[in-house]
Amino acid sequence: MSVSSATICCVTDIVRGSEALSTGALTRGVLRSRYRRLLPDVYMPATTAPTLMDRIHAASIWSRGQGVIAGRAAAALHGARWIGDDAPIEMIRRFPRPPHGIIVRNESIEPDEICSVDGVQVTTPQRTAFDLARHHPRVEAVICLDDLARATGVEIDEVQALADRYPSARLLDHARDTVNLMDGGSRTPAVTRVRLILRKHWPMVPRAGVRVGSAAWGFVDLGYEDLKIAIDVKDMDGVDLFVKLPYGSEYRPEITHKIRYSKEFGWILVVLHRQSTFGEVLGRVGLALDQQGYERRRGGTQRN
Structure with missing residues (x-):
């Protein structure tokens, strides 16, 4: 699955600078004076502070639609509310030397563990939960898992079934124990x-x-x-x-x-x-x- 790296993103006019210049959508002067750089060759209007959603879409544009948004950023795309605007954007894909603010993991992922939200390639709720449980400290992970379960209705058994696909995954036992603590009824x-x-x-x-x-x-x-x-x-x-x-x-x-x-x-x-x-x-x-x-x-x- 691939997502088009459109020149302008629908969130807050996030642009790929080189494309905007080549098509004449922006001049160098306007890009330099009225836009802020979020990532290499990715900009947004300088008048607006970037939100988490802005940064997620910027990361997708930076990856040219080839990276799969994962972890906390994926949970936010699925409706989780307890993710800060400054959270690193986690992504599954092989990229050399990702820029500051992006965490890239070169991991196996199956096609049915990927979906699209707002035009962005993202892990499914089940895969998102599995990644959260593996890659984050337990309390922080369960807070995100509870929020994800509240937003999506993802069930513990669904995540454990997905974990069966990866018997040699790092920290698998820790992840299974963490997932078992998930409860979508937690309010805060x-x-x-x-x-x-x-x-x-x-x-x-x-x-x-x-x-x-x-x-x-x-x-x-x-x-x-x-x-x-x-x-x-x-x-x-x-x-x-x-x-x-x-x-x-x-x-x-x-x-x-x-x-x-x-x-x-x-x-x-x-x-x-x-x-x-x-x-x-x-x-x-x-x-x-x-x-x-x-x-x-x-x-x-x-x-x-």
């Missing part, structure tokens, strides 16, 4: 981090996107359904969980209401925030285990 990177902390410390697997009761707003970020422990990870700093009162402070009204609502159904709601530490997560959830009548121990729990 902070939820994923909390989930990984809990899974590392206790064998019980918290499920993302659990519903407490029947109310539409009764969903919580994570939950141990058998234990009736719910966990919400607020996308705010710890201090913002509370409101100041003349006699001290207490949870924000909506948090207090949800705690009381959960209690009506026999659940304990643990409220965390995006900066909750490892110790805070284990301490707060461990206390909930105690309150629900479970004896805490590393490696498991048991009913008192």
Whole structure:
């Protein structure tokens, strides 16, 4: 499969400089004064800061449509939201000395592991997940995997089946273990981090996107359904969980209401925030285990 390296890209008028000059679309003066260089011979208007999508399309133009966008950049093309604009563009193809900002991997890839998104050649969600699990640190990889699963619906079994094609792939066992941690129900990177902390410390697997009761707003970020422990990870700093009162402070009204609502159904709601530490997560959830009548121990729990 090949993608045309058109002179002008539809994202924000990204151009191959030599082609724009040869066709008369731009003059050297305009290219020099009004455009910024993203990659060798690839430019975009200087008035706009490049986004991740701009840089992805620029990389595709630079490769003349022969490189396959992979990794985090591929996840972003498939709809993942938690990828920074400054993330390196990963690409599968043999290129000598790729420019700064592009990571090229000379790896095997089958035709059915490639698709096209917005005119760009990109790995399928299944291959994208496999590459993320192999080439990135575990926590960073699972954050991307959760986001990719949310955006595409890719399943763990699909990725593991693709991994069967590459029995001699580097870090294959690590990749398989990482893929098994994927959960598309995670709402934010902070939820994923909390989930990984809990899974590392206790064998019980918290499920993302659990519903407490029947109310539409009764969903919580994570939950141990058998234990009736719910966990919400607020996308705010710890201090913002509370409101100041003349006699001290207490949870924000909506948090207090949800705690009381959960209690009506026999659940304990643990409220965390995006900066909750490892110790805070284990301490707060461990206390909930105690309150629900479970004896805490590393490696498991048991009913008192």
